[in-house]
Amino acid sequence: MRRARKRKATVDEDARREYARLRRRARRLGLVVDHIVPLAPCRVCGAQGEHAPRNFQLLTARDNERKGDRCMKCYVAQCEVQVQRHVRKALISLK
Numbered sequence: 001m002r003r004a005r006k007r008k009a010t011v012d013e014d015a016r017r018e019y020a021r022l023r024r025r026a027r028r029l030g031l032v033v034d035h036i037v038p039l040a041p042c043r044v045c046g047a048q049g050e051h052a053p054r055n056f057q058l059l060t061a062r063d064n065e066r067k068g069d070r071c072m073k074c075y076v077a078q079c080e081v082q083v084q085r086h087v088r089k090a091l092i093s094l095k
């Protein structure tokens, strides 16, 4: 039990340090740090992410805003659906 608590504390500290490092990098690049799978459940599939380095990514503020409370997989899938819809409309208007 004691060991488990210590391991968790180490993981939390790693996450905190990695998050701070990414925030600095993001700021330099004009990007933001995002949770690939949101901490609050994804509004499409319900997946819930954790505050851990493997769940961090850099995004543009605009993409982050569009992604909202969705996981990356659902966000990309819905982007693809939108692109296909646009392409279909464009093809119809060419007929």
Ligand SMILES: [Zn+2]
Residues within 6 Å of the ligand: 042, 043, 044, 045, 046, 047, 070, 071, 072, 073, 074, 075
């Ligand atoms: Zn999802």
